Amino acid sequence: MPTQESSVRVMVVGGGAAGFFGAIACATAHPQAQVTLLEAGRQSLAKVRISGGGRCNVTHACFDPALLSQHYPRGGKALRGAFSRFQPQDTVAWYAQQGVKLKTEADGRMFPISDDSETIVNCLMQAARYAGIEIRTTASVVGVTHADAQFELELKSGERLSGDRLLLATGSSPQGYQIVQQLGHTISLPVPSLFTFNIADPELRDLAGVSVDLAQVKLLLPDQKPLEQTGALLITHWGMSGPAVLKLSAWGARALHDSQYRAKLQVNWLPQQSVDQVRSLLQNQKLAQAKKTIAAHPPVALPRRLWQYLCDRVHLSSESRWADLSKAAMNALIQELTQGIYQVQGKGVFKDEFVTCGGVNLKEVDFKTMQSRCCPGLYLAGEILDIDGVTGGFNFQSAWTTGWLAGQAIGKPDEP
Numbered sequence: 335m336p337t338q339e340s341s342v343r344v345m346v347v348g349g350g351a352a353g354f355f356g357a358i359a360c361a362t363a364h365p366q367a368q369v370t371l372l373e374a375g376r377q378s379l380a381k382v383r384i385s386g387g388g389r390c391n392v393t394h395a396c397f398d399p400a401l402l403s404q405h406y407p408r409g410g411k412a413l414r415g416a417f418s419r420f421q422p423q424d425t426v427a428w429y430a431q432q433g434v435k436l437k438t439e440a441d442g443r444m445f446p447i448s449d450d451s452e453t454i455v456n457c458l459m460q461a462a463r464y465a466g467i468e469i470r471t472t473a474s475v476v477g478v479t480h481a482d483a484q485f486e487l488e489l490k491s492g493e494r495l496s497g498d499r500l501l502l503a504t505g506s507s508p509q510g511y512q513i514v515q516q517l518g519h520t521i522s523l524p525v526p527s528l529f530t531f532n533i534a535d536p537e538l539r540d541l542a543g544v545s546v547d548l549a550q551v552k553l554l555l556p557d558q559k560p561l562e563q564t565g566a567l568l569i570t571h572w573g574m575s576g577p578a579v580l581k582l583s584a585w586g587a588r589a590l591h592d593s594q595y596r597a598k599l600q601v602n603w604l605p606q607q608s609v610d611q612v613r614s615l616l617q618n619q620k621l622a623q624a625k626k627t628i629a630a631h632p633p634v635a636l637p638r639r640l641w642q643y644l645c646d647r648v649h650l651s652s653e654s655r656w657a658d659l660s661k662a663a664m665n666a667l668i669q670e671l672t673q674g675i676y677q678v679q680g681k682g683v684f685k686d687e688f689v690t691c692g693g694v695n696l697k698e699v700d701f702k703t704m705q706s707r708c709c710p711g712l713y714l715a716g717e718i719l720d721i722d723g724v725t726g727g728f729n730f731q732s733a734w735t736t737g738w739l740a741g742q743a744i745g746k747p748d749e750p
Contacts, residue, residue, distance in 0.1 A: 345497035349373025352716025352733035353503035354458045359741025361465035367745035369467045374474035390451035393422040394727040395438045405728045409721030412696045420738045505717040506690040518708035524692030525591040527722045532680035533573035542571045550605035554598040581724045587691045597678045624657035693720040703743035713740040
């Protein structure tokens with residue numbers, strides 16, 4: 335007769351996306367496992383609630399593991415194999431099984447059709463309850479010891495709990511980093527990853543709300559290879575944001591941290607046109623609109639206020655006419671349109687979605703199971719790992735993937 339799977343006590347620390355998904359995956363794959371989920375705060379899934387402006391950007395419609403892994407400034411190589419086992423297609427299918435349909439927006443981001451993050455929160459809570467997971471909030475873990483194949487957890491309240499296996503999914507919590515270091519791991523210094531650029535230019539800031547659909551931004555740092563990204567760009571009350579800037583902030587996260595967020599940002603407002611094509615546009619406009627003012631008659635498809643600002647930057651007055659545009663002024667305007675330089679003097683926060691790069695060294699984790707190579711029985715998932723993606727649902731996808739892999743493995747009974 336087949337032996338019934340022996341009961342394994344699994345403790346999950348961290349009630350975010352990775353913790354919940356790992357707990358659910360474990361309890362579903364291994365019904366005999368006793369799964370307890372501990373959340374330090376009063377409410378679980380706090381980040382899920384606020385993500386995507388309250389809509390929850392669940393994942394991204396990129397279904398090729400090789401392409402998907404390229405959206406991770408840190409962790410892409412390790413995730414490539416993981417994505418071959420659980421990727422966005424599987425995320426979509428899992429939520430569909432729970433009765434939650436996702437929709438794809440033009441830029442590939444995927445949201446629940448309700449456009450409400452509570453749909454995802456309620457789905458995860460319901461799935462956890464259905465799977466028999468014990469969920470405890472205001473259960474802050476302050477210490478973990480591991481001896482004789484047992485984990486003993488000390489709570490802030492003084493209570494002690496024990497388990498056979500431990501999944502740490504504590505995000506970028508300093509407490510989580512401290513615990514995982516005590517269990518033998520090394521940590522790459524966590525620094526902010528997705529953020530906006532502060533640019534101390536009052537005239538630029540006056541354009542807050544102006545955006546372009548496609549710009550090329552290049553980060554210029556001393557003794558560093560330039561980093562480059564293309565995408566939509568938004569001017570804000572403090573400088574620049576939008577997908578192009580956020581992607582650049584992710585790829586340049588560590589270098590920007592090391593430079594104390596001081597850098598030069600080169601902006602090409604017309605990346606689909608060569609410098610020669612831009613010159614030709616200006617020259618044609620000079621001939622065709624000779625008597626018209628330059629500021630009021632742009633030859634390029636840029637927002638009017640932005641065009642006027644760029645003219646101001648090269649000292650063309652509002653009265654300057656196309657006929658009077660000198661060769662030197664034309665060169666300066668071309669330079670401003672295609673290689674304008676802005677001084678980054680700090681960073682802002684992208685909405686409330688605080689993402690970090692840094693965390694547990696990925697060489698210390700088996701990405702087939704998410705088990706620690708330093709401490710048997712310890713598993714890791716989510717942002718506690720040195721993994722971060724660009725904006726667009728990629729960070730949640732790494733949480734679902736690493737949580738699912740950990741859950742599949744962590745509940746397996748010991749070999750007799």
